[in-house]
């Protein structure tokens with residue numbers, strides 16, 4: 700299979716999903732079965748997608764299982780460092796791809812396979828390069844270590860149209876600061892479904908963290924809408 704049909708629909712879907720979700724759980728899964736439980740636990744908390752990193756051998760099978768069995772759930776493939784991992788993600792049915800950095804060869808390959816791709820950047824030069832290579836959304840990584848919201852505010856001067864997904868060191872309490880920045884579509888992070896909770900099978904705690912994140916996003920968005928109305 701080429702996957703090009705599904706990927707064409709997903710091309711608009713990544714940015715739409717990010718803007719709607721506000722937060723993207725970044726996960727490392729150990730089996731397809733665990734990924735299905737995880738998707739259900741996240742959905743029970745009100746989150747409709749996740750980024751499955753290619754940091755475990757189970758990543759491709761996990762993406763395939765979730766996209767097959769939970770068609771409404773959005774599954775991104777993360778840590779796509781090579782063209783081979785892009786192929787594996789496309790063949791597993793991933794809705795979009797993500798990388799921590801910007802590798803022109805990987806980007807070109809993702810484009811040739813019709814995979815919507817979010818490359819990473821941590822500096823002005825890297826952001827400039829990612830945008831020049833056609834990125835629609837850029838993963839600001841590692842967000843906290845690279846400067847957090849101060850970096851985002853500084854980059855917004857010369858790059859006001861850049862749309863960002865900050866990831867790296869972000870936790871639920873940081874969401875209001877990040878999501879108040881107009882360039883930020885969503886924040887990624889491992890805190891919602893970290894490896895220790897997955898290994899312990901503590902899906903109830905994952906649902907609790909997902910609900911907390913989803914509630915926080917909803918409150919931030921509601922307040923922003925109210926301010927907008929009052930200001931208008």
Ligand SMILES: O=C(O)C(=O)C[C@H](O)[C@H](O)COP(=O)(O)O
Pocket residue numbers: 725752754777778779797798799840866867868869887888889890
């Ligand atoms: O695997 C990748 O492609 C990455 O870019 C790294 C992850 O996004 C970070 O590991 C996020 O981890 P936290 O800082 O715990 O939220």
